[in-house]
Amino acid sequence: MTYGELKNLTAGLLIGDNNLPKDDSVFKALLSYAFNMISNKAEALRLMTMNSTEDIVRLGPGEYLVRKPNIPALDTDELDIDHELGFAAARYIASMISKEKVAMHQQYGDDEILKYNGKVYQILEKVKIEEENKEECTDRKSVV
Numbered sequence: 001m002t003y004g005e006l007k008n009l010t011a012g013l014l015i016g017d018n019n020l021p022k023d024d025s026v027f028k029a030l031l032s033y034a035f036n037m038i039s040n041k042a043e044a045l046r047l048m049t050m051n052s053t054e055d056i057v058r059l060g061p062g063e064y065l066v067r068k069p070n071i072p073a074l075d076t077d078e079l080d081i082d083h084e085l086g087f088a089a090a091r092y093i094a095s096m097i098s099k100e101k102v103a104m105h106q107q108y109g110d111d112e113i114l115k116y117n118g119k120v121y122q123i124l125e126k127v128k129i130e131e132e133n134k135e136e137c138t139d140r141k142s143v144v
Helices: 003-013 024-041 083-097 102-143
Strands: 056-061 065-067
Touching: 003 024, 003 083, 003 102, 024 083, 024 102, 083 102
Parallel strands: none
Antiparallel strands: 056 065
């Protein structure tokens, strides 16, 4: 999802409510806040790193660290998070701007992250099982 698409989606979520801020720096500040919420809650594959020199937010699964996402400069820039989490970012930003649907947008953002995390945990578990099977096969070959 691009930065421009995120702004359009957020504007769409807010139809009939408050409008997006006209100052792009305000929207970027809200995006930074939404990214902080996401990086603290989501196991974003794109944010996982083993490079401790990056701007680290927290420990991730296994030996991974979770880095801080970069804020886009242009509307054509891709968001520095996994695609599905762009929808959570839009919901969180909408919750910060909305006058009447704050809790609803917050809940939808949280739900997006829960669904996303479930998928990531399945992937990580499958990779772990495949690695264990490879090690088991290697161990058997060395015995023979």
